[in-house]
Amino acid sequence: MTSTIDPKTIGKPQHPRRHVRTLTGYLPETDASGKEKWPKGEEKVWKAGMRGLDKDVPDITKSFVNHVQTSLARQPYNLDELGAYQAAALSVRDNLLVNWNETQLNYTRKTPKRAYYLSLEFLMGRTLDNALLNLGLKDQYNDGVQQLGFNMEDILEKERDAALGNGGLGRLAACYLDSSASQELPVWGYGLRYQYGIFQQLISPEGNQLEAPDPWLEHQNPWELPRLDVSYEVRFYGHSERGNDGRAVWTGGQEVLAIAYDVMIPGYGTKTTNNLRLWESKPKRGFDLNSFNAGNYEGAVESSNSAAAITSVLYPNDHTLKQQYFWTAASLADILRRFKNTGKPITEFPDYAAIQLNDTHPTLAIPELMRILLDEEELSWNQAWQIVTNTFFYTNHTVLPEALEKWPVPLVEHVLPRHLQIIYDIVTVEKKFPGDRDRLGRMSLIEEGFPKQVRMAHLACIGSRKVNGVAELHSDLVKTTILKDFVEFEGVSKFGNVTNGVTPRRWLDQCNPQLSDLITKTLKIDKGVWLKDFTKLEGLLQFTEDKEFREKWAAVKQSNKERLAKYVQSTLGFTVRTDAMFDVQIKRLHEYKRQTLNILGVIHRYLTLKNMSAAERKKANRKVVIFAGKAAPAYYIAKLTIRLIVNVARIINDDPETKEYLQLYFLPDYSVSLAEILIPASDISQHISTAGTEASGTSNMKFCINGGLLVGTVDGANIEIAEEVGESNVFFFGHLTPAVEDLRYQHTYHPIPIEQKCPALAHVLNEVSAGRFGDGHVYEPLLNTVRQGDYYLLTDDFDSYIASLAMVDEAYLDRDEWIKKSIRTTAKMGKFSSDRAILEYAESYWNLEQTPVPSS
Numbered sequence: 001m002t003s004t005i006d007p008k009t010i011g012k013p014q015h016p017r018r019h020v021r022t023l024t025g026y027l028p029e030t031d032a033s034g035k036e037k038w039p040k041g042e043e044k045v046w047k048a049g050m051r052g053l054d055k056d057v058p059d060i061t062k063s064f065v066n067h068v069q070t071s072l073a074r075q076p077y078n079l080d081e082l083g084a085y086q087a088a089a090l091s092v093r094d095n096l097l098v099n100w101n102e103t104q105l106n107y108t109r110k111t112p113k114r115a116y117y118l119s120l121e122f123l124m125g126r127t128l129d130n131a132l133l134n135l136g137l138k139d140q141y142n143d144g145v146q147q148l149g150f151n152m153e154d155i156l157e158k159e160r161d162a163a164l165g166n167g168g169l170g171r172l173a174a175c176y177l178d179s180s181a182s183q184e185l186p187v188w189g190y191g192l193r194y195q196y197g198i199f200q201q202l203i204s205p206e207g208n209q210l211e212a213p214d215p216w217l218e219h220q221n222p223w224e225l226p227r228l229d230v231s232y233e234v235r236f237y238g239h240s241e242r243g244n245d246g247r248a249v250w251t252g253g254q255e256v257l258a259i260a261y262d263v264m265i266p267g268y269g270t271k272t273t274n275n276l277r278l279w280e281s282k283p284k285r286g287f288d289l290n291s292f293n294a295g296n297y298e299g300a301v302e303s304s305n306s307a308a309a310i311t312s313v314l315y316p317n318d319h320t321l322k323q324q325y326f327w328t329a330a331s332l333a334d335i336l337r338r339f340k341n342t343g344k345p346i347t348e349f350p351d352y353a354a355i356q357l358n359d360t361h362p363t364l365a366i367p368e369l370m371r372i373l374l375d376e377e378e379l380s381w382n383q384a385w386q387i388v389t390n391t392f393f394y395t396n397h398t399v400l401p402e403a404l405e406k407w408p409v410p411l412v413e414h415v416l417p418r419h420l421q422i423i424y425d426i427v428t429v430e431k432k433f434p435g436d437r438d439r440l441g442r443m444s445l446i447e448e449g450f451p452k453q454v455r456m457a458h459l460a461c462i463g464s465r466k467v468n469g470v471a472e473l474h475s476d477l478v479k480t481t482i483l484k485d486f487v488e489f490e491g492v493s494k495f496g497n498v499t500n501g502v503t504p505r506r507w508l509d510q511c512n513p514q515l516s517d518l519i520t521k522t523l524k525i526d527k528g529v530w531l532k533d534f535t536k537l538e539g540l541l542q543f544t545e546d547k548e549f550r551e552k553w554a555a556v557k558q559s560n561k562e563r564l565a566k567y568v569q570s571t572l573g574f575t576v577r578t579d580a581m582f583d584v585q586i587k588r589l590h591e592y593k594r595q596t597l598n599i600l601g602v603i604h605r606y607l608t609l610k611n612m613s614a615a616e617r618k619k620a621n622r623k624v625v626i627f628a629g630k631a632a633p634a635y636y637i638a639k640l641t642i643r644l645i646v647n648v649a650r651i652i653n654d655d656p657e658t659k660e661y662l663q664l665y666f667l668p669d670y671s672v673s674l675a676e677i678l679i680p681a682s683d684i685s686q687h688i689s690t691a692g693t694e695a696s697g698t699s700n701m702k703f704c705i706n707g708g709l710l711v712g713t714v715d716g717a718n719i720e721i722a723e724e725v726g727e728s729n730v731f732f733f734g735h736l737t738p739a740v741e742d743l744r745y746q747h748t749y750h751p752i753p754i755e756q757k758c759p760a761l762a763h764v765l766n767e768v769s770a771g772r773f774g775d776g777h778v779y780e781p782l783l784n785t786v787r788q789g790d791y792y793l794l795t796d797d798f799d800s801y802i803a804s805l806a807m808v809d810e811a812y813l814d815r816d817e818w819i820k821k822s823i824r825t826t827a828k829m830g831k832f833s834s835d836r837a838i839l840e841y842a843e844s845y846w847n848l849e850q851t852p853v854p855s856s
């Protein structure tokens with residue numbers, strides 16, 4: 001059923017502003033017209049009687065018990081750990097709300113320019129521990145729950161990860177929110193409230209990845225505030241009728257409601273508590289009463305089911321056009337409503353709002369803002385385009401051609417008829433540029449073919465004020481490959497780089513509390529200071545020659561290995577030996593990330609050990625190799641790599657001759673929380689993408705911050721890490737980016753048989769084929785990616801990879817020197833704090849100012 005409504009009502013709040021009053025005694029008061037009367041400089045007055053933070057243990061236990069009895073409706077004499085977690089979380093949430101309210105009020109009053117981070121993914125992980133840290137209430141809550149007979153560590157374990165993301169891009173968004181709040185920047189996140197996050201990964205007895213749903217909201221989510229009063233209508237399908245004036249009226253189709261859920265984002269050591277707004281889709285009408293009355297029950301609920309489905313799942317490595325539009329339309333409507341509340345003219349919009357596009361997923365916001373400005377605000381094309389191109393900023397996260405988003409024109413036309421018209425109008429503008437036909441074809445927003453496709457990266461680029469990549473090399477590649485023509489047309493100054501960063505709060509203090517303590521005690525600087533000025537870590541350099549300090553440093557690493565071993569024992573039942581070098585590769589499974597190179601290297605090591613005499617083996621390093629990561633469910637080759645790892649692990653871990661020297665584990669269901677256990681335990685980690693393919697990588701930073709060294713290719717942020725920590729502390733191997741194209745050309749036109757080119761690798765592949773690790777036939781399609789074509793250059797890099805691992809072994813044998821390398825690495829990681837990165841965005845891109853909440 002469709003209806004025609006005035007397009008001007010789209011994006012308007014569904015519920016008229018209610019009549020609000022001030023609680024007696026709680027200023028601000030309202031005047032006769034309902035306008036708030038702010039007491040000038042008398043903040044304390046209106047705060048009188050307002051709820052403050054629970055700072056003391058008795059307040060905390062009282063609030064905990066209160067939540068047990070009221071919010072949870074349970075009795076204090078039979079509470080389990082899940083209940084204790086929920087009560088603790090609700091009590092912490094009350095505290096977050098105090099700061100959140102003050103922050104939002106401060107922004108409303110000061111109307112600073114705000115930035116909006118639009119990301120389809122926010123990989124938040126757990127919240128409770130982070131909220132306690134940022135509020136500065138960790139000790140008090142530890143004591144409080146202990147007094148009530150619970151243990152904070154056990155309570156923390158009860159929280160499920162909020163896993164609303166696939167990998168690096170989603171986790172980066174979460175780090176940036178933490179840093180924005182910590183740096184007192186007015187930044188809001190906008191995303192989707194998926195009912196099911198990234199799938200849960202199970203491993204079958206054969207070693208296959210199986211996927212199960214992740215019903216993370218099952219036990220309710222104490223961290224979200226449903227804002228049922230904040231909702232917008234979003235339209236799909238229908239027709240767009242153009243008038244003579246270039247404006248259009250878009251009617252009919254399906255209308256869906258977007259409902260807001262707010263998640264509070266506390267800054268570390270500041271009152272600033274920002275907001276992450278996640279949208280849930282809901283049918284505009286419950287069900288179609290006519291169909292219902294006619295006995296067509298399925299038909300009656302069909303459209304309401306399709307509306308609810310929009311935000312039901314996070315698709316692995318993919319999103320849908322409907323998700324993208326639903327989210328961008330709701331977010332823009334909300335941003336515009338907030339701007340309009342300031343009473344400023346629409347032409348000033350870019351002075352008050354910067355919108356950051358996290359990859360191309362939110363690019364429909366560009367034609368959507370054009371639609372609103374043209375059809376609703378009735379601006380001219382030029383005025384509208386001027387506003388749009390001063391509002392948006394686009395960050396690219398990949399140059400892999402196959403990963404660049406494109407939507408078929410017929411699909412866009414069907415789902416978003418008005419937006420396709422606007423996209424074609426932008427094409428017209430583009431055609432005004434002088435230049436040859438080839439170039440115009442390359443630059444077009446529309447790729448020719450059957451069907452034609454809309455190139456989202458081109459749209460994001462021309463609709464934005466600035467474009468950036470996420471590490472130096474990657475930003476250069478953006479300029480010289482995928483957006484080369486645009487650089488020539490628009491000038492190089494539009495294109496920049498912001499090297500990624502990670503939050504030191506989660507990725508050092510929370511995940512590695514012992515190291516954090518050791519750093520604080522050694523530097524004699526308050527943790528509150530160095531966690532915010534991460535370059536202070538450099539002070540550790542002067543202690544590298546201090547033997548006692550080195551022993552303490554090594555003891556922390558050892559203890560983290562034991563924590564990991566305990567986790568593996570209790571969850572999987574395997575006994576991991578902790579007197580070994582821990583070598584870790586954790587990331588999404590993808591051919592370009594080359595987990596295959598790693599597992600083939602492990603097999604090579606195993607075969608080498610098998611060929612040694614017992615006496616020779618005794619001299620070898622003991623090594624534990626760990627993998628974790630999910631493969632997209634439809635990515636056959638990536639799943640086969642997991643299967644190979646699992647089956648090689650079975651053979652290796654069971655071999656009495658070698659198992660003392662080599663153990664191998666695939667840890668299922670990789671998550672933020674699992675990374676928090678794995679990273680601090682690692683001696684060496686692998687970042688071994690084919691040169692030029694990994695935009696940045698962020699786990700490389702996390703490992704180094706925690707004193708782990710890297711073995712890697714000259715790619716992404718590995719390069720800048722080496723620049724900081726010194727090349728002697730990084731184990732580089734492999735061909736460089738400029739060689740890749742030529743090597744691929746050779747593979748295609750002058751292939752050299754693998755036996756000749758890389759005998760060591762050929763031997764490994766033959767052993768797999770011959771069934772040494774289970775039925776060899778199963779792995780043929782995977783092995784053939786290396787034997788034929790070898791797009792990711794394993795045959796070119798294998799020998800130098802093995803050589804670099806030999807250097808790792810050699811370096812590890814001198815344990816004292818290794819620990820020095822580890823200390824030097826941590827000490828020089830200051831640059832990679834996400835605080836530095838977010839300040840770069842704020843200063844060089846968004847033109848945003850820090851807006852601290854006044855202290856009371």
Ligand code: T68
Nearest residue numbers: 166167168169317397470695696697698
């Ligand atoms: C990652 N990208 C980059 N994409 O691979 C990584 N893509 O090098 C970089 O460090 C990180 O972004 C942060 O900049 C992704 O994680 C996705 O997850 C993704 C999801 C859906 C569709 C496309």
